[in-house]
Amino acid sequence: MRTNIESLDWNAGNLIRSRDKDGRKTVDDVFDESTLKNIQQLFHRGVISTLENIIATGKEANLFRAKTLDGRNRAVKIYRQNTATFRKLEKYISGDPRFKSVGNNPRERVFTWAQKEYKNLHSMRASGAKVPEPFHVHKNIVVMQYMGWRFRPYPTIKELTPEEPETFLGLILDSIKAYRSAGISHGDLSEYNILNIREKPCIIDVGQAVPKEHPLYDELHRRDMNNMHKYWKKYIRELKLEDLK
Template sequence: MKKAIEDQIKTMDTLVDSGRIKKKDSEKTKVTENVFDEATLKALYTLSNKGIIEALGGSISTGKEANVFLADGREDSLAVKIYRINSSTFNSMEDYILGDPRFRDIRHTKKEIVFAWTKKEYRNLLRAHEVGIKVPKPVLTERNILVMEFAGKDEKPYPLLKDVQLEEATAKKVYDILRDYIKRLYMDAELIHADLSEYNVLIETEEMEPILIDMGQSVTPEHPKADQFLRRDIQNIVRYFKKYGIKSDENEFYTFVTKDKKEHNHDSH
């Protein structure tokens, strides 16, 4: 057993090193090196020792705050999201955490905020999953690492909404599901995505259904900017689907999402 774990760690080390060598683009090399600092490697070893990650594969996506890698789990492929602790967008992270009652007690060091953000994304994905919204189901977090179900097929991630040309009928179906998801997120999970657009929605190619991703910044309705974030999410979806001839009124959409909540609050007073 011990030998297998040591092999796994060696495999991860090799993959990390080869990942650095393969990236010819110097910007990308810098990004990769920022991701795999010593503490992150140790955390990956911990996940390897627990048998959660058996080997780390190639990069699925590179963002401002995090990189996502494909990994072999015990049974299925996993997505491993690693937040960079020396993140340049650290200040914008703070905006989403400061008003969130779930994170009242965190210390405001860069590291603590990134750890809190990783936990926050885990909790948000779990809440969305529990109310029946299609998201990558989260598995666990370790420091700045979030392990979740891989949203894709044959080791290829599902495409982003922005990269898919939808048939008219499919576009209407995707729009209706997203409309329902925004409402369900608000009413049942008590969350607002807060960064919803064609860049944070995957399209599952078998069913042609949307999957919401990147929920680190999602906030609860108590957040001081919750309403502003909700209206922005709605605006982005309405704007995007206009190109498919889907006409929607933003105010009507907003009322559809929030009206039951408002009526419920009114009744309970």
């Protein structure tokens, strides 16, 4: 059963105590024991001081809005440490020369995955692509720039169609060109992973992105561009796949 997690006290010192008080079961649905510990460690390191609200719950990860000690918002992506997550990630990790010596243990694999998302955010951002700024990675947790209002993330382009499709698509292509020039394929680019921030794009969900050396590099990019074409031709009738260069 999903829980009264809204009513939990997310402050550093109280997270564990709340769990004890409210009973193990409720919180365990959201955080396993080791994740709770990892969050505590982020509190202790001063990376974040509170978890504010849940932004999204997915199959592989949960997203929270958090606050730093000085009151800035952060997005905190917490990967689930289960075999389903680990299986899904596997094909994107093996073949990536950046992560050659990762352990076989599923939990360590998920840590590697978080590292991968963090590094991908860095490289894509360094290339000039519009992605959230990465701040910290620890075990199964990635802390990054929060893109949203107080209680709600900015909409995806699936939720809020851009007002001027040609202009918006042009901006996305600038970002794609940027990360391609750095030798990266996103690997899950779709209307679900592009935010519409006051008519400017921000690309998210980059855990599966792979570098040039990876065997899936070309195939993933081809799939991404097909997804883009399928979405954008609804708004730009004459758009051809070849135009998305």
